Amino acid sequence: MGPARRCDARRVAEIVFLLLAGIAAGALNAAGGGGTFLALPALVAAGLPPVTANAASTVALVPGAVVGAWVYRREVVPVGVTSTTALTVTSMVGGAIGAGLLLALPSESFDVAVPWLLAFATVVLTFGRRLSTLLRNAAGRTLRLGPRPILIGQFVLAMYGGYFGGAVGILMMALWGVGLGLDVAKSNPMRVRQLSAVYATATVLFLVASDVLAHPLPLLAMLVGGVAGGYGGAHLVRRLPPGILRGTILVTAVTMTILYFLRG
Structure with a gap:
């Protein structure tokens, strides 16, 4: 097999890998x-710099998130008395910042921070719900935060989500669970x-101001996979026991965090 053919085979294997990861x-x-x-480690393994890979993972996964939101559109429960429109606008502004x-x-x-961000997100994934329960028990009752503190908390989490994003969804549900006593399953569509x-x-910002479009094939492979996974995952979550899903996510988080520390 000549060098050109080996290069083509390697590129095909890389695209298939990114598609499956997406x-x-x-x-x-x-x-x-x-x-x-x-998504982030897969894109870094494909040769993208960490900042570009982080931006590309966000760009690639947003269509899947939108598809998932569409699947859940009839199951969205408001976050207390906070306006859903205000919450969404806050998320958009925080994400942009x-x-x-x-x-x-x-x-x-960012290169230095990535392993620690992954570690933080892994801890949140592992202990977030337990911590929410402990905080509610310590308070002796469910807190009833008003719209203002919920929106402030949402803004901070949205900024974290726009910068990195690992476990930001779990942090959102922890905020809503501790502050309003929202059930995890019911708050998942929101x-x-x-x-x-x-x-x-x-x-939008990454497409305009970053170099993600300089890597079209990895981005497209991850994007197509993300859409398929977002649609299938939203349906699958209704059928599989929550423990299996949570265990899969935790194993993935721990494995990738360890690998990133070893890589550094």
Whole structure:
């Protein structure tokens, strides 16, 4: 096999790998969060710089998030008395600011921060719900936060989502669970909607101001996979036991975090 043929075979294998990673990432995002743990390392492994890979993963996964939001459109439950429109606008603005920070800050800062961001997100995935329960029990009752603190918290989380995004959906549900006592299962459709809002505005900025379009094949492969995974994951989550889904996400998060620390 000549060098050109070996190069073509390697490129095909890389595209198939990114397509499968996109399917898995889109499914994880629709099912409960964690797609970043697959999409970001897969794009870095394909040769993209970490900042570009992070931007590309957001761009590639936003259609899947939108598809997931459409599947859940009839199941969205309001977050307390907070206006759904206000919550969505807050997510969009925060996502844009977070994406701007990613592009404005030195890329070396993100390279150093990635393993720690993954570790933080993994801890949130592992202990977030348990911590929510402990906080509610410590308060002796369910807190009833008004619209203002909910929107402030949503804005901070949306900025984090635009900058990195790992486990941001879990953080949203933790905020709503602790502050309003919302059930995790019932709040999942709203989580998917808010994730799509965060990612959508971040995507616009990344397409205009980053170099993600300089890598069209990896981006397209991840995007197609993300759409398929987002649609399938939103339907699959209704059929599989929550424990299996949560276990899959946690195993993925822990594995990718360890690999990133070893890589660094």
